Amino acid sequence: MKVMFFTLLLGLATPLFSVFAGSSSANQLxxxxxxxxxxxxxxxxxxxxxxxxxxxxxxxxxxxxxxxxxxxxxxxxxxxxxxxxxxxxxxxxxxxxxxxxxxxxxxxxxxxxxxxxxxxxxxxxxxxxxxxxxxxxxxxxxxxxxxxxxxxxxxxxxxxxxxxxxxxxxxxxxxxxxxxxxxxxxxxxxxxxxxxxxxxxxxEPKLSDFHCNHADRSCNGATKKQKFRMAMRRYEKNLNKGxxxxxxxxxxxxxxxxxxxxxxxxxKGSQEVTCNETYFYTDTPGKKSRNQLLKNEIAKLIAETNEKIVVESPYFVLYSKTHNEMTELLDKKVKLTVLTNSLYSTDAVYVAAVFNAMAATYVQEGMQAYIYRGKSPIEWGGVSEEAHEGIWGIHSKSATFDDKHTFIGTYNVDPRSRNLNFEMGIVCKNNPELAKLVTSHIQKRIDGAVKLNNKGKPEDGSKLLFDTSFGKKALYWGLMIPSHIFK
Known part of the structure; x- marks a missing residue:
């Protein structure tokens, strides 16, 4: 059962676009x-x-x-x-x-x-x-x-x-x-x-742009000049801003x-990898087509995986079809590890509400779920010390498959990216060096996250809504009710 609220909010609608695929070639990444x-x-x-x-x-x-x-x-x-x-x-x-x-x-x-x-x-x-x-x-x-x-x-x-x-x-x-x-x-x-x-x-406004309405007897030359001067001040203010x-x-x-x-x-400490099988996939503007190669390519990579998938996504929202696909994957005994945001670290409260409503089910089915604590990276290399002390949230859209294939792009694990947004991404195939590099980067972030148990709660005994402000919690609880009803 679905309602219009969640259809619009999460993008459970029919897309109006087709898809384009790049070719395979050797590139430096x-x-x-x-x-x-x-x-x-x-x-x-x-x-x-x-x-x-x-x-x-x-x-x-x-x-x-x-x-x-x-x-x-x-x-x-x-x-x-x-x-x-x-x-x-x-x-x-x-x-x-x-x-x-x-x-x-x-x-x-x-x-x-x-x-x-x-x-x-x-x-x-x-x-x-x-x-x-x-x-x-x-x-x-x-x-x-x-x-x-x-x-x-x-x-x-x-x-x-x-x-x-x-x-x-x-x-x-x-x-x-x-x-x-x-x-x-x-x-x-x-x-x-x-x-x-x-x-x-x-x-730039001109005095000739302003006219009196014949029905307005109070309008005269002075009124037109006043309107012109006001418009000119707005124009100059905006121009100076620009x-x-x-x-x-x-x-x-x-x-x-x-x-x-x-x-x-x-x-100097960064690593460049040569990928001999580099593919680029993107949605393109236009009417819906059967050739939705971006999401189809991701689905193909998932279907061909035999051992493990590691996913990092700011949002992890499944609906019936994608949930069934995940269940089939876990039934194959594929190890699925997902890093996403906690309520504290997210910029989208409704997504945290939907994920937390389903987290226990996901873990019971076999997924290893981690939510980020919201702290700055352990290896800090920033310019702003104020930023170091602020809240940090996951925004990467990446995945590795069997430690040999890698996806990096704009595609979130949610219905908006699957059905509404125009997305793109790079896929590097059969390159263990890159896959292990990206997996190690995700693991560093997992080290700053909390693992969830089969009740959808932090395994370390901490509270699920740790460090979160009252206002954010209030909005979250308001969204949790429909999230539980329509999950």
Whole structure:
């Protein structure tokens, strides 16, 4: 039994997209767990660009990371590099408003302004609720068709270990090789899709834009001038915001220096792996198709597994079909280990409510379930000490299969990623070196987690809702009632 509330909340609906698959080829892969490393590598790649840069993210924030990332893109646009930015326009998280784009354009010499273009994906009005559910959750940076970065990170402080209150433990992969070009070609599919719209830049108001309504006898020339002046003040205020966003300042310089120093240190200890069977899978905009290769490829990897699967996902929400698939897997005596968020560490309370309602069942069926404690990594390599003391949550979307196949991408274990969002990911097959590396990274995070017993409670005797604020608990308990009824 299902109700509309959970259908809409968790995305149990029919998708409106088809799927594209990349080809197999040898590529170099660098796994990036540290946020500072992941940010510095992005900035260094942008510096290398000679011809083109493609940027595609679900979230693009107006914060220190957004500032320095945007400024790096503009530096290349001034040099003549073509820069295209595609940002999903999901109302709850959308920040890159048109006046920031106008600031980006106006910061460039007039003959260079065409070198940077910005589009919004699916800018549907919030009242069109069904249409707004189809979000572009892909995360991609491509440089000159030679380098590509994908994984769980968006462009915001909390994805790069820099938010003083809450940060994500995430994972990206930097790919160097021929597959980067195919990844860029999928960017083109989204860029050219009818769902992608140019950012409509605000225009400077003119007095002639304002007219009196004939029915309003109080309206006169003075009234029109007053309306014009008010509109002009709003325009100038927003324009100054946009220009300030793209203009480097002393704080940006200090942050960049810290990122570069720490990023270079972390890069020296990072490992690059050659994968001879590298595959790229992505959903593409369009009507539903039987060729949903991303989720089908994941299902195929699961079905072919004989011994063990290790999963790290911020959300772990199964519905009847995926629950049955998991049960079949466990019946084969495959060891399934899952690391996800606790209520304390999650950024989505309703997901914790759904998972905790089912946790006992999952463990009884054979799954080894771990929930993250929310503390900073044991091996801290950050720039911000405030971030070190804040709350940390799992955000990586990764899995390894039989210690030889690896998936790193944007796909969460939940109905939204399976049925609604446009997702993407890299699969490296028959490479024990990479699989064991990623498994070891997940294990380090498991060391900071709590294992659940067959009652869905922490095995160490601690409370399930440890360290959680009263407000978060209240929302959680409100959601637990329908979670138990409709599980």
């Amino acid at each position: 660098q796994v990036m767990d540290d946020g500072i490393l992941a940010l510095n590598q992005r900035l260094e790649l942008i510096k290398k660009a000679k011809k083109s840069i493609e940027v595609e993210y679900f979230i693009y924030s107006i914060d220190p990371v957004g500032r320095i990332f945007t400024q790096a893109l503009l530096d290349k646009a001034r040099e003549g590099v073509k820069v295209r930015v595609l940002v999903d326009k999901s109302a709850p998280v959308f920040e890159l408003k048109p006046f920031y784009v106008l600031g980006m354009k106006n910061s460039l010499p007039e003959d260079k302004r065409e070198n940077i273009e910005v589009k919004y994906f699916n800018p549907t009005m919030i009242l069109q609720f069904y249409s707004t559910q189809f979000r572009n959750h892909r995360k991609l940076l491509v440089i000159d068709d030679e380098f590509a970065v994908t994984g769980g990170r968006n462009i915001a402080d909390e994805y790069f270990d820099l938010n003083p209150e809450y940060n994500f433990l995430d994972r990206d992969v930097l790919l160097t090789g021929p597959l980067a070009k195919e990844m860029r070609e999928t960017f083109d599919l989204f860029w050219d899709a009818k769902y992608a719209k140019d950012a409509k830049l605000p225009k 220009l300030d966003y793209v203009t480097p300042n002393a704080d940006d310089a200090v942050l960049l220096d810290g990122i570069q120093r720490e990023g270079e240190r972390l890069n």
